[in-house]
Amino acid sequence: MGTAATGQIPSSDLASLRAAVEGPVLAPDDPDHAAECTGHNLLRTSRPSVVVGAASADDVAAAVRFAARHRLPVAVRNAGHQMVVPEDGDWLLITLRRMNDxxxxxxxxxxxxxxxxxxxxxxxxxxxxxxxxxxxxxxxxxxxxxxxxxxxxxxxxxxxxxxxxxxxxxxxxxxxxxxxxxxxxxxxxxxxxxxxxxxxxxxxxxxxxxxxxVTRFFGGGLWFSGADAAGSPTRASTRPGSPAVVLRRGRRRGARRVADLAGGARRAHHDVRRRPAAPGPSPAAAPAARRVRPARPGGPPRSGRRGHGPGRPAAGRRARPPRHPRRAAVRAGG
CATH class of the missing domain: 3.30.465.10 (Uridine Diphospho-n-acetylenolpyruvylglucosamine Reductase; domain 3)
Structure with missing residues (x-):
């Protein structure tokens, strides 16, 4: 039956799988194995016994049948943002990034x-x-x-x-x-x-x-002092046509260093982030801003940005907090 290429899987069976699929079939000793297994989370690595880089649905079907014959658990990685894998033992990974039409x-x-x-x-x-x-x-x-x-x-x-x-x-x-x-x-x-x-x-x-x-939308992110955000989860309007609001609480990155630079005003770094988004025809800036105002806490924003955008960047309108501690301290001070 040939030499076992990995665990209990004969190399002849791997050769048959390679002949049956269009995409690559990789064992742990193949040079491209690690790159094919790498996903979004670099803190967790995986080392499957076999990786099939599927290029078509037929490749996926062949990989699943191969796993069934060899009694291998199967994990699937689509775009790579998240993947659940078996804890140990032999298993097969199917990657689907090539099928991105x-x-x-x-x-x-x-x-x-x-x-x-x-x-x-x-x-x-x-x-x-x-x-x-x-x-x-x-x-x-x-x-x-x-x-x-x-x-x-x-x-x-x-x-x-x-x-x-x-x-x-x-x-x-x-x-x-x-x-x-x-x-x-x-x-x-x-x-x-x-x-x-x-x-x-x-x-x-x-x-x-x-x-x-959706042709245009008005949205973005604002960060407020934790003191100003008290009770704010109840402030979002429920009227039809009112903005969608995403509320998050937490310390800004580097909060201790920022507090020192801002004269100890640590409460300024318990921020609330809101991403108002009002889809529909392109409104003028002032009316759009008025629609967002009822969903804001009482105090002034410490930092943030809003604006109009076309439909294309709808999933990218995240407006992250400033990352550099000194810059954040300056903004937190007014």
Whole structure:
């Protein structure tokens, strides 16, 4: 049967897998193995027994059947932002970053993506047609993983709900290595299970979902003193058309050093971040700012920025706090 290439997997079986798929098949001693396994979180490394860099749904199906024959647990990495892996023993990893195609149908207001697509692949394509998805605020997050987990973001979720609510169909490779077309009509149980349970019921190799008319929006981030933010979670308006608000509390990075530079005013660094976003036709700056004002705490902002933006950077309008302690101290002082 040949020499075992890794654990209990014969090298002849790995050779057969390589012949069956278009993408690379890598063992731990291959020079590209580590790079193929590297994801967003560099603090956690993984060392699977076999990595299949899938280039198509057929590659995924072949990898799943190979894992089933060898009784290997399977982990899947889409765009690389998050991955759950087995703790120990032999296991197989399927990476999907090569399958990052994006197709927009402006007439039907839908987008079809491969499992390796990220929001920064989708947003430029939808913006050309005056459309936007129910994405989150980080453009380098993978579309499929975000959506299978529910998917909620600051721009459209208040109006349209979870991203998972707008999925229309999926192509899935199930544990038996079969490719399935999954819709609410054809596979209602599997369709329901996939949306919210991530990848526990199969490997999603294609997804179609609805998008919405958005040409411009007004949004950004503001940071306030913790003293001024007391009770602020109850201040957001619930009126129709009011801005979506994301509230966060916490110390700014380097808070101890900033407090020293700002004369000990440590309370200035218990910040509240709000990302107001009012989608719709381009409003004038003053009316848009007035719509945001009811969602603000009573005190003046310590730092931040707001402005108009086209649909394309909707997932990038994050307005992070200043990182340099001295700069933050100057802003905190007024």
């Amino acid at each position: 994006v197709v927009v149908d402006p007439g039907r207001r839908t987008v079809t993506v491969g499992p390796g697509a990220r929001w920064d692949d989708v947003l430029p394509e939808t913006a050309r047609h005056g459309l936007a998805p129910a994405c989150g605020s980080a453009p380098r997050v993978g579309v499929t993983g975000y959506t299978l987990g529910g998917g909620i973001g600051p721009l459209l979720s208040r109006t349209h709900g979870y991203a998972a609510d707008h999925v229309r169909r999926m192509e899935v490779v199930t544990a038996d290595g079969t490719r399935r077309e999954v819709t609410p009509e054809s596979e209602p149980g599997l369709f329901w299970a996939l949306l919210g349970c991530k990848g526990n019921f199969g490997v999603v190799t294609r997804m179609e979902f609805g998008v919405f008319p």
